[in-house]
Amino acid sequence: MIEVKHLTKTYGSITAVDDVSFTVATGEAAGFLGPNGAGKTTTMRILTGFMPATSGTVTVDGFDVFQDSFEVRKRIGYLPETPPLYLEMTVRSYLRHVGKLKALPRGNVNPAADRVIEECGLEQVAGRLCGHLSKGYRQRVGLAQALIHQPAVLVLDEPTVGLDPAQIIEIRSLIRGLAAERTVILSTHILPEVQQICRKVVLINGGRIALEADMEDLVRKGSLEQEYLRHVTGDANFGTSPGTEAAHA
């Protein structure tokens, strides 16, 4: 479904993403892991057509993100790191606006908004201003806007960051439900999240792919934490010694 080939992105002299290649199969949920500043957000922004790559190609469902940008955009639902809300709009009118932008047929805009309001559990706050919502609800509205055009692919950039534990559990279970019928790329640095939701792991570090593996194989060999720390720190014994427990949190 998603094919990333030799993707490179430079900002001036800084290389944010360096020759990154990976694939995600249809219906697969892939966890996109890496420390802060590893290039996760940059990769996702290129993948969703937000910005062009310096070199390399990305195809989604056979369409090139640069050449057939609109075809790709119609197939992708994207939740950026901060949910893209217009704070002075109510949840319902915001979702309707997004529905129009996503080129839903005229008669489908309102039903689609109602559908995602129900899917994401927003009935209670549908009439409230986005700017008055708690962070957890804003994240849900962000998910709702990503789902409104029923995309085959969902790209989620750190969807649980900054939420309280109860909200994290809620959002996670919501995503797990969504992942059942869609291709999902989930970026995060919370390892248990990936373990719960994803079947595949793509680990990026310093702009390069450090690891691309199936979750099952990975867990069979050891724990996800160990693999992560081994690749990110480059120390084979990292994570086996005491004192690194803090990293699990």
Added chain:
Amino acid sequence: MRNVLAIAWRDIRAVFVSPIAYVVLTGFTLLSGWFFFNMLGQFNRLASQYAMLQGMDTTWLNLNDAVIAPLFHNLLFVLLIVIPMITMRSFSEEKSQSTFELLFTSPVRIGEMVLGKYLAGAFLVTLMILLAFVFPGMLFVFGNPEPGMTVAGMLALYLTALSFVAVGNFTSALTSNQIIATISALVILLLLFVISWPAEGAGPTVAGVLGYLSVSNHFSKMVKGVIETSDLVYFGSLSGIFLFLTHRAVESSRWK
């Protein structure tokens, strides 16, 4: 077209659910009324003074030249300051929040964004100007100004205001900082006003070019009641050029 209207409608609503629209409309109408009141008062005083003097040339003392034209000149100056503040949000706010990512990952063309933002700005400006036109309109009830000249002046004010919106949108597309957007727009607009200053000391060609570029030259001519195609072309191309530049600016911001 549907995207253009969706974007314009959203921006218009954003302005009307916040106090912005009401403050702008009230303030502008208040200032217009104040200018109008004072110019009319002055006109009254002069008219009664001149009535006592015989044989003076009083052809210039008419409602068009003594009230409506100065009113439009003053309003233009207020618009010059207010419009950059209306348009400063258009792109800057989207850029500073992640809504820019929503726009760029939706099947929306850049041209549609630019037109939508322009329409939203033009809508509020249209309302402002319509409210201000109530004052010269009153003169038609109580006096007899010349309709042709008044309409030419109204057209001049409206066309100039529309091109100001295009300039404001352009500077807003350049930056995510709204203060920078406002000040840059103000600088561009003021420059367009005073660009013909060196014309006096320059050769005929340069003077001609600078004179043509000046907003105030075209505006003054139209307010006097002279509508030439070159003036209409000027204001049309001013909007057109800045809309085009906005398009370029939005496009280039993706590549950074």
